[in-house]
Amino acid sequence: RKEVEQDPGPFNVPEGATVAFNCTYSNSASQSFFWYRQDCRKEPKLLMSVYSSGNEDGRFTAQLNRASQYISLLIRDSKLSDSATYLCVVTHYNTDKLIFGTGTRLQVFP
Amino acid sequence: EPEVTQTPSHQVTQMGQEVILRCVPISNHLYFYWYRQILGQKVEFLVSFYNNEISEKSEIFDDQFSVERPDGSNFTLKIRSTKLEDSAMYFCASNERNQPQHFGDGTRLSIL
16 A cells, blocks of 8 residues: 555646645654645645644645545645646654655646 | 755766766755656655765665765765666755755656
């Protein structure tokens, strides 16, 4: 079983739509959680950290459910520039290495 | 905004040759990392480095790989005898303690 699992997509949505991505992680020792975005053949870029209480940054909202080992990302009012692959990332207690999911591809069309 | 920089952007090497990938982490960061991403696959951790020594390494990081911080600014990844399966994007990252990691824009390594 993969340690971090994501639906690979692609999700094809029109501009202005709301879209949600889910991620599950298998290791209960996971401590920190992030969403990164990656454009084609580019580096991962931090989108947001995910906190237990949930957090919002503009059009983006992240949620964490430790009991279910589940993380989500909601994007409201999608823009063409949101087209990218969204990577769910976790770390474990006492280690800094990032463990990546395979990513969910989003394509926003006009 | 400060950036992690990597050189070269693309490296083409014959199988069996040595290759050195270079990174300049963000200047006040103390923790450094290498990751790789084979085309179409997920990003994978290779090694972390702090205080001039390896903190952690993955099973991918075998005896063919080494890292070095030869001076106050550079952080290098060396592959001693490259194999076809080493072809990938290699990303360097750095951070301050307990802060998110920032990635360089990668070196695409092509082994012929």
